[in-house]
Amino acid sequence: MTRFELFDLIKRKESFLCVGLDSDIHKIPRHLLDKEDPVFEFNKQIIDATLPYTIAYKPNTAFYESRGAAGWISLEKTIDYLKQFKKEAFVIADAKRGDIGNTSKQYANAFFRQMDVDALTVAPYMGEDSVTPFLDYEGKWVILLALTSNAGANDFQFLQPQFSAMMDKMGIRTKRPRIKKLYEQVLATSYRWGANEDNMMFVVGATKAEMLGGIRQIVPNHFLLVPGVGAQGGSLEQVAEFGMNDQCGIIVNSSRGIIFASKEEDFAAVAATKAQELQVKMKKILQNKQLIK
Amino acid sequence: MTRFELFDLIKRKESFLCVGLDSDIHKIPRHLLDKEDPVFEFNKQIIDATLPYTIAYKPNTAFYESRGAAGWISLEKTIDYLKQFKKEAFVIADAKRGDIGNTSKQYANAFFRQMDVDALTVAPYMGEDSVTPFLDYEGKWVILLALTSNAGANDFQFLQPQFSAMMDKMGIRTKRPRIKKLYEQVLATSYRWGANEDNMMFVVGATKAEMLGGIRQIVPNHFLLVPGVGAQGGSLEQVAEFGMNDQCGIIVNSSRGIIFASKEEDFAAVAATKAQELQVKMKKILQNKQLIK
Numbered sequence: 266m267t268r269f270e271l272f273d274l275i276k277r278k279e280s281f282l283c284v285g286l287d288s289d290i291h292k293i294p295r296h297l298l299d300k301e302d303p304v305f306e307f308n309k310q311i312i313d314a315t316l317p318y319t320i321a322y323k324p325n326t327a328f329y330e331s332r333g334a335a336g337w338i339s340l341e342k343t344i345d346y347l348k349q350f351k352k353e354a355f356v357i358a359d360a361k362r363g364d365i366g367n368t369s370k371q372y373a374n375a376f377f378r379q380m381d382v383d384a385l386t387v388a389p390y391m392g393e394d395s396v397t398p399f400l401d402y403e404g405k406w407v408i409l410l411a412l413t414s415n416a417g418a419n420d421f422q423f424l425q426p427q428f429s430a431m432m433d434k435m436g437i438r439t440k441r442p443r444i445k446k447l448y449e450q451v452l453a454t455s456y457r458w459g460a461n462e463d464n465m466m467f468v469v470g471a472t473k474a475e476m477l478g479g480i481r482q483i484v485p486n487h488f489l490l491v492p493g494v495g496a497q498g499g500s501l502e503q504v505a506e507f508g509m510n511d512q513c514g515i516i517v518n519s520s521r522g523i524i525f526a527s528k529e530e531d532f533a534a535v536a537a538t539k540a541q542e543l544q545v546k547m548k549k550i551l552q553n554k555q556l557i558k
Numbered sequence: 559m560t561r562f563e564l565f566d567l568i569k570r571k572e573s574f575l576c577v578g579l580d581s582d583i584h585k586i587p588r589h590l591l592d593k594e595d596p597v598f599e600f601n602k603q604i605i606d607a608t609l610p611y612t613i614a615y616k617p618n619t620a621f622y623e624s625r626g627a628a629g630w631i632s633l634e635k636t637i638d639y640l641k642q643f644k645k646e647a648f649v650i651a652d653a654k655r656g657d658i659g660n661t662s663k664q665y666a667n668a669f670f671r672q673m674d675v676d677a678l679t680v681a682p683y684m685g686e687d688s689v690t691p692f693l694d695y696e697g698k699w700v701i702l703l704a705l706t707s708n709a710g711a712n713d714f715q716f717l718q719p720q721f722s723a724m725m726d727k728m729g730i731r732t733k734r735p736r737i738k739k740l741y742e743q744v745l746a747t748s749y750r751w752g753a754n755e756d757n758m759m760f761v762v763g764a765t766k767a768e769m770l771g772g773i774r775q776i777v778p779n780h781f782l783l784v785p786g787v788g789a790q791g792g793s794l795e796q797v798a799e800f801g802m803n804d805q806c807g808i809i810v811n812s813s814r815g816i817i818f819a820s821k822e823e824d825f826a827a828v829a830a831t832k833a834q835e836l837q838v839k840m841k842k843i844l845q846n847k848q849l850i851k
Contacts, residue, residue: 289664327657327664333634333672337627363681364620364654365708365790371582371620379626388656388681390703392710410683415658417685420747424717424740447717447740454713497658 266355266383266404268463271488272512274320274355276557279548281513282540283321283357284311285492285520286343287328290336292525294532304329304339307532309346311524312354314533318544321355321516322347323490344380355516356382357490361410363388369398377402384408386468386490389451393458400459407465409455412448412480414470414493422448452483462486469508471499471517477507489515494543495522501543505550513556519543559648559676559697561756564781565805567613567648569850572841574806575833576614576650576783577604578813579636580621583629585818587825597622597632600825602639604817605647607826611837614648614809615640616783637673648809649675650783654703656681662691670695677701679761679783682744686751693752700758702748705741705773707763707786715741745776755779762801764792764810770800782808787836788815794836798843806849812836 275281286308293307300306312322324343329336347356362372376385384406387396399407412422425446445453452467459465469480471493489508493499494517501517508515527535551557568574579601586600593599605615617636622629640649651673655665669678677699680689692700705715718739738746745760752758762773764786782801786792787810794810801808820828844850
């Protein structure tokens with residue numbers, strides 16, 4: 266899917282909602298457990314119910330790998346099922362992969378050729394040659410971790426040069442751009458690796474919405490994948506205020522808040538209601554930004 | 559496996575060699591392709607042939623995931639096969655995982671409970687709560703990426719505060735420890751997350767052997783997993799000189815240089831020869847360090 270097609274999808278559905286398929290078999294409704302593949306059945310019903318309100322689905326591989334090969338099969342079946350909605354849903358494998366070039370090539374093959382998802386989340390620590398193999402697939406996207414939504418983000422992502430931090434504190438401005446915090450450095454270094462905003466996005470946690478303004482100075486045009494709204498406590502309105510650009514530019518993910526909103530037989534209908542509640546808010550935001558009528 | 563048992567294994571086998579099972583189905587000998595599970599058959603023969611010279615095996619998940627569920631089954635069968643050699647081989651899943659706590663728990667379950675490997679490589683970018691779920695399993699190890707062997711390591715791992723870099727250049731010493739390069743910061747911050755050197759190790763690429771001295775100042779007692787000897791050009795002697803400690807403290811991995819040394823019917827015998835060549839060198843190094851007689 267191209268950036269243009271993605272923006273078009275957002276305008277058509279009046280939504281920038283991604284549903285995270287973190288489909289933990291221990292948390293799905295019990296009545297599904299006698300199905301042949303309970304997790305796939307769960308995903309299928311969630312997808313069918315939420316598709317009108319949703320522009321993207323994001324299975325997180327951890328919840329499938331934890332069941333071994335059987336889980337991997339549930340994942341493949343889910344991705345296959347989503348293929349019939351090719352123009353209706355952008356499919357993200359949230360796998361946070363990344364390795365030396367020779368090895369990243371194998372991951373790229375796994376997710377972009379075998380599984381054929383639209384996008385893959387990738388970890389930045391190993392640098393350029395660990396990321397570029399994922400950028401060789403036309404129409405496919407790398408979503409690089411920049412600023413994550415968890416508490417541990419503070420351990421390394423905010424590391425800032427002492428000198429630069431001191432000047433910030435004293436309010437001293439310099440002509441040369443300041444040496445940045447690690448997550449800013451990741452953005453500033455990596456966005457040139459691909460075809461800019463046409464095959465790269467960045468993960469920015471909703472719990473750090475106040476940093477989105479600074480992030481937009483570095484990557485004004487890139488799409489940002491924003492997890493952390495809902496269970497993790499991020500605010501949709503703040504994310505939209507600081508993160509949106511003139512092509513929407515944000516995909517906001519909610520996982521547990523939608524898919525596990527009910528654990529009874531009505532789970533799919535309740536998930537649809539929760540997705541629709543977010544979609545209605547998103548529609549208003551898109552209207553206020555004059556991106557839709 | 560405890561640290562004591564690992565050191566004992568090293569002394570018994572007079573080796574600190576890990577064989578990387580990067581078993582790309584497109585690179586294994588063609589005569590194996592009519593077997594029911596060619597990759598498992600390949601691994602099995604490699605393991606049988608190299609076991610006398612090897613203290614660890616390290617399948618990299620990418621080479622299995624690239625074949626989807628079928629690949630995952632080959633991986634599970636390989637790990638299962640290795641279980642009969644429990645006291646003879648330390649098993650590392652080289653998966654470079656890491657996610658928010660809730661999700662890392664699922665990965666920990668996948669690799670430490672379902673698959674039951676001894677150790678897992680983990681990426682540090684997301685910080686403490688992305689790593690600690692892996693540290694809750696008794697007898698299991700986290701091997702955290704610190705300084706990797708690829709060119710992209712230079713993009714972020716060496717980021718150093720400007721002020722600190724300037725003082726280094728001018729030869730100024732301070733009492734307060736200098737703010738470090740990112741990979742040093744990862745070491746200095748993370749080693750306290752677990753039970754110190756008893757359930758954490760670090761990845762340090764052999765191509766950066768000259769940095770091992772500095773790394774040993776931060777983590778004198780931890781085991782280091784050292785990839786990059788062989789195909790990637792790292793030197794075993796340099797790694798040993800700068801990286802060893804009084805419990806050996808290094809596990810040196812070779813993948814392609816051993817498993818693909820021959821692509822003919824004699825592949826396992828040739829792999830054994832290559833592994834033995836390294837083991838003989840390692841024996842001498844261990845003798846010189848007076849760790850064995």
